[in-house]
Amino acid sequence: MLEELKQAVFQANADLVAHNLITLTWGNASGIDRGGGLVVIKPSGVSYEAMSPADMVVVDLDGKVVEGRYRPSSDTPSHLQIYIAWPKVAGVVHTHSCCATAFAQACRAVPCLGTTHADQFYGEVPVTRPLTAEEVQAQYELNTGKVIVECFRLGRLDPMAIPGVVVANHGPFTWGGDADEAVKNAVALEAVAKMALATMQINPQVTPLARYILDKHYFRKHGPDAYYGQDHSD
Amino acid sequence: MLEELKQAVFQANADLVAHNLITLTWGNASGIDRGGGLVVIKPSGVSYEAMSPADMVVVDLDGKVVEGRYRPSSDTPSHLQIYIAWPKVAGVVHTHSCCATAFAQACRAVPCLGTTHADQFYGEVPVTRPLTAEEVQAQYELNTGKVIVECFRLGRLDPMAIPGVVVANHGPFTWGGDADEAVKNAVALEAVAKMALATMQINPQVTPLARYILDKHYFRKHGPDAYYGQDHSD
Amino acid sequence: MLEELKQAVFQANADLVAHNLITLTWGNASGIDRGGGLVVIKPSGVSYEAMSPADMVVVDLDGKVVEGRYRPSSDTPSHLQIYIAWPKVAGVVHTHSCCATAFAQACRAVPCLGTTHADQFYGEVPVTRPLTAEEVQAQYELNTGKVIVECFRLGRLDPMAIPGVVVANHGPFTWGGDADEAVKNAVALEAVAKMALATMQINPQVTPLARYILDKHYFRKHGPDAYYGQDHSD
Amino acid sequence: MLEELKQAVFQANADLVAHNLITLTWGNASGIDRGGGLVVIKPSGVSYEAMSPADMVVVDLDGKVVEGRYRPSSDTPSHLQIYIAWPKVAGVVHTHSCCATAFAQACRAVPCLGTTHADQFYGEVPVTRPLTAEEVQAQYELNTGKVIVECFRLGRLDPMAIPGVVVANHGPFTWGGDADEAVKNAVALEAVAKMALATMQINPQVTPLARYILDKHYFRKHGPDAYYGQDHSD
Numbered sequence: 001m002l003e004e005l006k007q008a009v010f011q012a013n014a015d016l017v018a019h020n021l022i023t024l025t026w027g028n029a030s031g032i033d034r035g036g037g038l039v040v041i042k043p044s045g046v047s048y049e050a051m052s053p054a055d056m057v058v059v060d061l062d063g064k065v066v067e068g069r070y071r072p073s074s075d076t077p078s079h080l081q082i083y084i085a086w087p088k089v090a091g092v093v094h095t096h097s098c099c100a101t102a103f104a105q106a107c108r109a110v111p112c113l114g115t116t117h118a119d120q121f122y123g124e125v126p127v128t129r130p131l132t133a134e135e136v137q138a139q140y141e142l143n144t145g146k147v148i149v150e151c152f153r154l155g156r157l158d159p160m161a162i163p164g165v166v167v168a169n170h171g172p173f174t175w176g177g178d179a180d181e182a183v184k185n186a187v188a189l190e191a192v193a194k195m196a197l198a199t200m201q202i203n204p205q206v207t208p209l210a211r212y213i214l215d216k217h218y219f220r221k222h223g224p225d226a227y228y229g230q231d232h233s234d
Numbered sequence: 235m236l237e238e239l240k241q242a243v244f245q246a247n248a249d250l251v252a253h254n255l256i257t258l259t260w261g262n263a264s265g266i267d268r269g270g271g272l273v274v275i276k277p278s279g280v281s282y283e284a285m286s287p288a289d290m291v292v293v294d295l296d297g298k299v300v301e302g303r304y305r306p307s308s309d310t311p312s313h314l315q316i317y318i319a320w321p322k323v324a325g326v327v328h329t330h331s332c333c334a335t336a337f338a339q340a341c342r343a344v345p346c347l348g349t350t351h352a353d354q355f356y357g358e359v360p361v362t363r364p365l366t367a368e369e370v371q372a373q374y375e376l377n378t379g380k381v382i383v384e385c386f387r388l389g390r391l392d393p394m395a396i397p398g399v400v401v402a403n404h405g406p407f408t409w410g411g412d413a414d415e416a417v418k419n420a421v422a423l424e425a426v427a428k429m430a431l432a433t434m435q436i437n438p439q440v441t442p443l444a445r446y447i448l449d450k451h452y453f454r455k456h457g458p459d460a461y462y463g464q465d466h467s468d
Numbered sequence: 469m470l471e472e473l474k475q476a477v478f479q480a481n482a483d484l485v486a487h488n489l490i491t492l493t494w495g496n497a498s499g500i501d502r503g504g505g506l507v508v509i510k511p512s513g514v515s516y517e518a519m520s521p522a523d524m525v526v527v528d529l530d531g532k533v534v535e536g537r538y539r540p541s542s543d544t545p546s547h548l549q550i551y552i553a554w555p556k557v558a559g560v561v562h563t564h565s566c567c568a569t570a571f572a573q574a575c576r577a578v579p580c581l582g583t584t585h586a587d588q589f590y591g592e593v594p595v596t597r598p599l600t601a602e603e604v605q606a607q608y609e610l611n612t613g614k615v616i617v618e619c620f621r622l623g624r625l626d627p628m629a630i631p632g633v634v635v636a637n638h639g640p641f642t643w644g645g646d647a648d649e650a651v652k653n654a655v656a657l658e659a660v661a662k663m664a665l666a667t668m669q670i671n672p673q674v675t676p677l678a679r680y681i682l683d684k685h686y687f688r689k690h691g692p693d694a695y696y697g698q699d700h701s702d
Numbered sequence: 703m704l705e706e707l708k709q710a711v712f713q714a715n716a717d718l719v720a721h722n723l724i725t726l727t728w729g730n731a732s733g734i735d736r737g738g739g740l741v742v743i744k745p746s747g748v749s750y751e752a753m754s755p756a757d758m759v760v761v762d763l764d765g766k767v768v769e770g771r772y773r774p775s776s777d778t779p780s781h782l783q784i785y786i787a788w789p790k791v792a793g794v795v796h797t798h799s800c801c802a803t804a805f806a807q808a809c810r811a812v813p814c815l816g817t818t819h820a821d822q823f824y825g826e827v828p829v830t831r832p833l834t835a836e837e838v839q840a841q842y843e844l845n846t847g848k849v850i851v852e853c854f855r856l857g858r859l860d861p862m863a864i865p866g867v868v869v870a871n872h873g874p875f876t877w878g879g880d881a882d883e884a885v886k887n888a889v890a891l892e893a894v895a896k897m898a899l900a901t902m903q904i905n906p907q908v909t910p911l912a913r914y915i916l917d918k919h920y921f922r923k924h925g926p927d928a929y930y931g932q933d934h935s936d
Contacts, residue, residue, distance in 0.1 A: 023659045024652055026584065045697030074688065074696045096584045098659070102666035105582035106674055114339035115404045116260065116330045133680040140684055169677055170583045184258055191257045195336050197666060198431060203340035209403055212367040216374055220308065228308045229279030348807035349872045350728065350798045418726055425725045425800070432804035432899060440808055443871055446835040450842055454776065462776045463747030491893045492886055494818065513931030542922065542930045564818045566893070570900035573816035574908055601914040608918055637911055638817045665900060 001067055002040055002058060005031050009040045010053040012179035016095060017048050019187045027095040028073040031179035032083050034090060037061050039083060043070030074141060081145025082175055086159045091179035093186045096171045099193035103127065104166035110193045112209050117196070118217035119228075120188040122161035124208065126151050130168040148173060161218070164189045235301055236274055236292060239265050243274045244287040246413035250329060251282050253421045261329040262307040265413035266317050268324060271295050273317060277304030308375060315379025316409055320393045325413035327420045330405045333427035337361065338400035344427045346443050351430070352451035353462075354422040356395035358442065360385050364402040382407060395452070398423045469535055470508055470526060473499050477508045478521040480647035484563060485516050487655045495563040496541040499647035500551050502558060505529050507551060511538030542609060549613025550643055554627045559647035561654045564639045567661035571595065572634035578661045580677050585664070586685035587696075588656040590629035592676065594619055598636040616641060629686070632657045703769055704742055704760060707733050711742045712755040714881035718797060719750050721889045729797040730775040733881035734785050736792060739763050741785060745772030776843060783847025784877055788861045793881035795888045798873045801895035805829065806868035812895045814911050819898070820919035821930075822890040824863035826910065828853055832870040850875060863920070866891045 012029035016022050025048065030041035040056045057068030061080055065072060073079075079092045095101075103110045103125075110125040112118060128151045135143035144167060152159050163185045164174040172193075174185035199206055221228040246263035250256050259282065264275035274290045291302030295314055299306060307313075313326045329335075337344045337359075344359040346352060362385040369377035378401060386393050397419045398408040406427075408419035433440055455462040480497035484490050493516065498509035508524045525536030529548055533540060541547075547560045563569075571578045571593075578593040580586060596619040603611035612635060620627050631653045632642040640661075642653035667674055689696040714731035718724050727750065732743035742758045759770030763782055767774060775781075781794045797803075805812045805827075812827040814820060830853040837845035846869060854861050865887045866876040874895075876887035901908055923930040 024655055026587075071697075096659075096663075098663055099666060101582060101584055102663050102670055105584075105663060105667040106671035108670055113403075114335060116335055116339075119260075130678070131681070133678075136680050136684045140688075169581075169681055187258055191330075191332070195330075195332055195339060197670060198333055198336035199339040201435065201669065202336055202342055202431060206340055210364070210367075212370050213365070213403055216370045220374070229305075347871075348803060350803055350807075353728075421726055425798075429798075429800055429804050429807065432801055433807040435903065436804055436810055436899060437808035444832070444835075446838050447833070447871055450838045454842075463773075492889055494821075539931075564893075564897075566897055567900055569816060569818055570897050570904055573818075573897060573901040574905035576904055598912070599915070601912075604914050604918045608922075637815075637915055665904060669903065 002033055002036075002038060003053070005033055005040045006053045006056040006058075009042070009056050009179050010051065012091065012093065012183045013042050013048065013051065015180070015183045016093065016186065019183070021095045021097040021186055021190060022048065023096065027093070027097075028075055028079075029091070029093045029179050029183060030073075030076075030079045031091045032089075034087075038066060039076075039080065041072050041076055041079060043068065044073045046070060075144075077139070077142035078145035078148070078173070081142060081149055082159075082173070085145075085149040086175070088160050088177070089175045090177055091182035092173065092175045093179070093182040094171070094173050095186055095190075097186065097190040097193075099197055100125075100166055100172035100189050101170075102197070103193050104171045105169060107168045110166060110189065110196055112214060113196050113199045113206055114192075114209060115213060115217045117192040118209055118214045119221055120185065120192065121164060122158070122218040122222075123214065125162060125164050125166060125172075125189060125192075126155055126157060128165060128167045144170070161222070236267055236270075236272060237287070239267055239274045240287045240290040240292075243276070243290050243413050244285065246325065246327065246417045247276050247282065247285065249414070249417045250327065250420065253417070255329045255331040255420055255424060256282065257330060261327070261331075262309055262313075263325070263327045263413050263417060264307075264310075264313045265325045266323075268321075272300060273310075273314065275306050275310055275313060277302065278307045280304060309378075311373070311376035312379035312382070312407070315376060315383055316393075316407070319379075319383040320409070322394050322411070323409045324411055325416035326407065326409045327413070327416040328405070328407050329420055329424075331420065331424040331427075333431055334400055334406035334423050335404075336431070337427050338405045339403060341402045344400060344423065344430055346448060347430050347433045347440055348426075348443060349447060349451045351426040352443055352448045353455055354419065354426065355398060356392070356452040356456075357448065359396060359398050359400060359406075359423060359426075360389055360391060361400045362402050378404070395456070470501055470504075470506060471521070473501055473508045474521045474524040474526075477510070477524050477647050478519065480559065480561065480651045481510050481516065481519065483648070483651045484561065484654065487651070489563045489565040489654055489658060490516065491564065495561070495565075496543055496547075497559070497561045497647050497651060498541075498544075498547045499559045500557075502555075506534060507544075507548060509540050509544055509547060511536065512541045514538060543612075545607070545610035546613035546616070546641070549610060549617055550641070553613075553617040554643070556628050556645070557643045558645055559650035560641065560643045561647070561650040562639070562641050563654055563658075565654065565658040565661075567665055568634055568640035568657050569638075570665070571661050572639045573637060575636045578634060578657065578664055580682060581664050581667045581674055582660075582677060583681060583685045585660040586677055586682045587689055588653065588660065589632060590626070590686040590690075591682065593630060593632050593634060593640075593657060593660075594623055594625065595634045596636050612638070629690070704735055704738075704740060705755070707735055707742045708755045708758040708760075711744070711758050711881050712753065714793065714795065714885045715744050715750065715753065717882070717885045718795065718888065721885070723797045723799040723888055723892060724750065725798060729795070729799075730777055730781075731793065731795045731881050731885060732775075732778075732781045733793045734791075736789075740768060741778075741782065743774050743778055743781060745770065746775045748772060777846075779841070779844035780847035780850070780875065783844060783851055784861075784875070787847075787851040788877070790862050790879070791877045792879055793884035794875065794877045795881070795884040796873070796875050797888050797892075799888065799892040799895075801899055802868055802874035802891050803872075804899070805895050806873045807871060809870045812868060812891065812898055814916060815898050815901045815908055816894075816911060817915060817919045819894040820911055820916045821923055822887065822894065823866060824860070824920040824924075825916065827864060827866045827868060827874075827891060827894075828857055828859065829868045830870050846872070863924070
């Protein structure tokens with residue numbers, strides 16, 4: 001079942017490796033079939049070299065395994081919360097890429113310091129609040145997803161305009177219209193986090209990008225008046 | 235038309251990837267046929283893997299597409315301003331390479347701290363002023379080109395002696411006698427920006443290179459008395 | 469003799485190179501056959517490209533060469549002390565990987581600043597005390613092993629819960645249930661050291677991960693209630 | 703003539719690229735035939751991809767080209783001064799590798815902060831004084847060589863015990879018993895410079911390695927009582 005989606009999710013996981021975002025098995029990508037309400041995700045703790053599309057695991061939105069010989073990624077409940085909360089999301093990625101994770105560990109949002117960031121994320125990539133002891137002790141991965149959704153709700157942020165977050169003490173999650181878009185956003189987040197750190201080292205007094213440039217860059221690539229790329233659906 | 239130039243511009247774009255200056259599709263190279271006044275440039279938002287020489291877009295100096303099935307890079311108007319202002323330039327490159335972009339985001343020139351820099355750029359690589367809200371809202375990419383040219387005019391800088399700039403809040407542009415030379419200058423700019431950051435971390439009080447060493451290094455590679463390389467046109 | 473173990477130790481040494489942890493010949497991996505009390509280790513100062521499984525050296529726990537045409541790694545006595553002190557260890561790795569070595573040179577433990585670290589190491593990766601002049605002058609490599617074991621004994625640390633250390637002024641050692649696990653822990657230690665440095669640069673006031681998150685992350689991958697990966701022995 | 707040496711020098715130049723020490727054409731390796739007093743060196747400004755052993759240039763110790771269709775590296779006079787001053791040196795390498803160059807640009811020696819450094823260099827890798835305006839204006843490259851030799855003479859340093867230097871404002875030179883050893887010392891210098899910078903960022907108060915550890919590490923690899931590697935000539 002869902003062979004095409006399995007292939008896409010497998011490819012997304014392989015692309016994370018190709019983009020040097022993965023150390024050992026630290027990371028996972030998933031995609032959803034919105035029609036059937038089924039999510040395809042990487043198996044837990046299986047090495048990337050040994051993996052094939054057939055090893056992807058199919059779960060429903062309650063986390064019940066529908067198909068697959070492996071256990072799904074232990075982060076599955078976090079992915080599911082994102083799919084449940086945000087109907088336009090159809091792909092989710094989690095990595096421990098170095099610089100985005102460093103911002104997460106520092107409990108700091110990734111500031112928007114330039115047009116590279118503004119092209120991908122409409123403002124700073126927020127940091128969640130830390131989870132409480134209770135949230136960690138029971139249903140930890142589900143609560144990780146909940147705290148991501150809460151972060152956007154309380155901050156009145158649009159998850160399709162800022163398709164990523166850093167979870168305090170933990171690391172980045174990104175998402176998009178499909179698994180491939182979530183991968184590209186993971187690549188972009190690591191790149192802008194690395195640039196932000198270098199920028200802060202060159203000029204510790206640096207301030208966020210002016211709103212008028214942020215608006216220009218974001219809306220030239222996204223939204224009804226976009227003119228970047230080959231067409232608006234690109 | 236312009237098959238040779240298309241091949242050269244395609245190769246320049248591929249070389250940017252090979253030199254690890256490109257994340258996703260962030261960057262573009264172009265070249266000009268000065269005889270016909272036509273510019274060949276990378277298509278917008280097309281992935282590097284899928285690209286072939288035939289996909290390069292031909293535009294005139296007003297930005298009108300003369301040939302090509304794709305839309306030209308959205309940065310085309312910036313490239314054109316550089317070609318219009320500086321007749322000796324025949325290749326332009328724009329990237330978001332990490333360290334050069336960090337200087338741009340910090341709104342700081344890349345200081346000339348050693349002979350590696352002096353071999354390529356005759357003094358610091360300047361940073362433009364930030365664009366105003368008006369310049370951003372209408373004809374943004376054209377104004378980006380204009381602010382680059384203004385930066386060199388007001389600073390009385392020779393664009394052939396300092397073949398690069400960092401646009402405030404944005405990132406680096408480089409140029410040269412052809413697209414390949416513009417690529418090499420992009421590689422050099424990223425390398426010297428990375429070294430400059432490390433140098434400032436080792437010695438925060440570091441001062442720019444003395445003028446007599448700058449002159450020596452620059453003129454041993456460039457100008458009528460050059461003795462570096464195999465001949466003066468190299 | 470011990471052909472399978474030689475193959476595994478050879479592969480572990482090759483994997484260190486593939487994971488970019490090795491400069492020139494700086495590093496070594498070993499494995500033990502607990503039944504026979506024999507250790508297989510990389511030969512000293514032989515280049516990685518020229519090495520084959522048959523070049524691995526077999527020594528007993530006193531360091532006497534049992535088989536092999538080469539001299540064993542000069543770090544062999546350090547490895548042996550670890551095998552002698554900790555019966556559950558069956559693989560040991562020593563590298564000079566950049567960031568873990570930087571913490572060693574700074575005489576600082578690698579702090580546990582996030583869940584990436586907590587997934588692999590149950591708390592900070594400790595730094596040993598510096599060796600005394602006497603310990604250095606005679607039986608230096610043996611004393612290096614002894615100071616590692618002392619560090620865990622005095623700190624009441626479980627070497628299977630924190631399978632790594634940085635030796636003051638020197639560099640990292642890691643270990644595990646076999647040579648491959650020791651390699652993975654070396655990869656993890658370099659990754660978390662690199663992230664820790666970046667985290668400290670973003671937020672110099674960062675504090676260690678709260679105990680309740682450390683416990684959660686460590687025990688979801690390790691121990692009787694682990695639910696990460698495909699089974700508990702994984 | 704000197705086909706074997708040309709092959710070795712060609713290989714040394716190729717190895718510098720393989721070790722990621724070279725940006726564009728910035729760097730060169732040479733070797734000497736002490737019997738004939740002839741030096742083989744990389745041609746100036748020729749790309750590494752296009753180069754073959756037959757392109758190496760043969761010069762005598764006065765810098766006169768004895769054989770070769772290309773001009774020798776513009777840094778040839780610096781190499782020659784090293785060969786003239788130090789009879790045990792038979793290979794010289796110059797690069798602009800990032801971290802060693804950053805120490806040069808910061809006009810700081812590369813401090814000996816750990817055993818990785820002590821294994822290769824018997825103490826800090828010194829920085830030369832800056833060249834005067836007169837030394838730069840005439841015979842610049844020859845004076846670069848002279849200031850390296852002066853640095854070791856005035857500091858009473860043994861060039862075979864500390865086979866490298868950073869030239870103020872410029873970059874690293876390394877040397878050794880042949881071109882391959884000079885390459886390995888260039889690799890080591892970049893690695894220890896990178897580690898030193900990270901160490902200083904973790905602990906700004908870090909002090910140099912104690913003399914007793916420096917002695918131990920250096921002399922276990924070098925000199926009559928060496929026990930590292932497969933034999934004393936290794």
